[in-house]
Amino acid sequence: MLRRLVDVLKTLLQSRAVRRLLYVLLLVAAAATAAGCEASKPAFSGAEGKLKVTATIGMITDIVRNVGGERVEAVGLMKPGVDPHLYKATKGDIDKLTEADVVFYNGLHLEGKMASILEKLAAKKPTVAVSRNIDVSKLRDMGDGSGAYDPHIWFDVLHWMNATETVRDELIRLDGSHAAEYRANADAYLAKLRELHEETKAKIAQIPEKGRVLVTAHDAFGYFGDAYGIRVMGLQGISTASEAGLKDVSQLRDYLVDNGIKAVFVESSVPKKTIQAVVSGAKEKGHEVRIGGELFSDAMGEEGTLEGTYIGMVRHNVDTIVNALK
Template sequence: MIVNKAAIKSLASLLFLSILLMYASCSRTAGEMANSDGRMNIVTTTGMIEDIVKNIVQDSADVISLMGPGVDPHLYKATQGDLKRLKDASLIFYNGLHLEGKLGDIFKNLGKIKLVMAVSDDIPRERLINNTTMGGQYDPHIWFDVSLWKEAATYVSQSLIKNDSINGPYYAQNTATYLLKLDSLHAYVKQKITEIPQDQRIMVTAHDAFEYFGQAYNIRVEALQGISTMSEFGSRDVVDLVNFITEKKIKAVFVESSVPEKYIRSVVEGCRKKGHEVIIGGTLYSDAMGNKGTPAGSYIGMVRTNVNTIVNALK
C-alpha cells in the first residue's frame, strides 16, 4: 500500500484546524479575543500588511505577521503554530486576490467565528489589473502602486476604528500621519523614475509582480513567470525573453528576494550566448520585505530601496 505523506500531513492540518475552530466557537467570541491586559492581538499574513497595522496601532496592540522576509506568499502553507496564532487573534488581515492561495480555505472557515478581512476588499475593481493569462484573475500585488496601498491602509484603519472604538481617535491620528507619508512616497517614486531615460525604462524581473508599479510610474515591466510563482514557464519563455532583452539592448535585469535566482540567471546566460552582456542590476523585494531593522524592513523603506536599485541600474 502506497502512503501519500503530503495528503496525510494536509489532512492532519485540516483536522487540527477543525479542533481549534470547535474550541474557539465554544469558548470566546471574536470581540472577546484579547490579551490579559485587554490589548488586541492582530495577525497579518505579509510583512507589508503588518507594517500598515503597526503604523496605525503603534504600541496599543500586539501585531504579528505569519510570513517573514524572503517568504513567497503564493506558495506558503500554514504551520500548526500559524493555526494557533490565527485562532487566538482578535483580528486577521490578509491581502486577498488569491495572493495567499493555499490559505484560502482556512480564512473562509475562520471567518465564520471571527473577523477576517482582506485589505484589498475596498479597492474599486476598475483600479485592479485583470490578468487574462491567469483566467481573468486580478493581480494581487497592489502594494507596488503606493496610491492603491494607501486605499488598503485606509480600509485597515476603518476596520480597526470600528472594532476598537476606545482607541479610535488614536488610530485616526496615526492613520492621518501615515497617509501623508505614503503621499510623499508616491511623489518620490514618480520623480525618481524620471531619472531613467524614456527608452531605457524597461525592467525585467523573475515573476510578474510589478505590473502595478509599471502602470503607476510609467515604466515597462517584463517577467519570466506570471503573477503567481506557482505558474510554470518553459524554455520557450526563456528564449522569448532573451530575444526581447537582446533586441532592446537592455543592460540590467533583476532578481527577487522571494524567488530563486537561477530562473533569471538562465536568461542572463542566454543573452550572453547571443552576444549581449546583461548584468544583474540588483535584488528587488517583491512578495516580502527585507529583514527588520534594515532599510527594506518597512514598507516605505522597501519601496524606496527597490526604486533606488532600479534607477541606479537602468539610468
C-alpha cells in the same frame, strides 16, 4: 404590627406563583452580576487588553503596526524571503490565527494555499482582505481568462494607501474607544505614503524613457509599471505557482538582445536560476546583460532593517532600479 407583616410574608411565600416570581428575579440579578463582571474584563485577548492582530504578509503587518501603534499586538505569518503564492500555514500559524481578535490578509488569491483556512476563520472572527475597498476598475486583470486580478497591489502606493484606510476603519470598528488614536496614526502614515508616491514618480522619471524597462523574475511589478511609467516584463507569470519554461527563457533572452536591455533584476522571494539562465543565454548571443540588483517583491527585508518596512522596501526597490537603468 411587625408580627402581622411577617405573617403576610409567610402567606405570600406559600403561593407557588410568588415563589416562581422570586426565582426569576434571582436569576435576572445573577445574570446582571455576571454581565457586570464580564464587562470589567479586558475587551481584547492581547497583553494589557491590546487588540491582538495577525496578518499574513509583512507589508500588511507593517500597516497594522503603524496604524495600531501601542493599542495593538501585531504578528505576521510570512517572514522575509517567503513566497506567499506557495505558502502553506504551519500549526504555529494556525494557533496565531485562532488566537487573534482580527486577521488581515491581502486577498485577490495572493494567499492561495491558505484560502480554505481564511474562509473558515471568517465564520468565527473578523477576517479582512485589505484589498476589498479598491475599485475593481483599478485592478489589473490576470489576462488568463479566469476573471481573477493581479494581487500585488502594494506596488502602487496609492492602492496601499487604500489598504491602510481599510485597516484603520476595521481597528476603529473593533475598538471604537481608541478611534482618535487610530485616526491620528493613520493620518501620519498616509502623509508619509503620499510623499513616497510623489518621490517614486520623480525618481523613475530620471531614467531615459527608452530605458524604462524593468525585467524581473516574475510579473509582480505590473501595478508599479502602470503607476510610475515603466514597462515591466516578468519571466514567470503573476503567480509563481506557474514555472517558466524554455520558451519563456528564450523569448525574454531575445527581447533583451534585440532591444539592447542592459540590466535585469532578481527577487528576494523567487529562485534566481531562471533569470540567470536568461542572462547566460543573452551572453551566448553576444549581448552582455548584468544583474541590476535584488528587488523585494512578495516579501520585505529582515525585520529591524529599513527594507523590513514597507516604505523602506519601496525606496530600496526604486533606488536599485534607477541606479541600474539611469
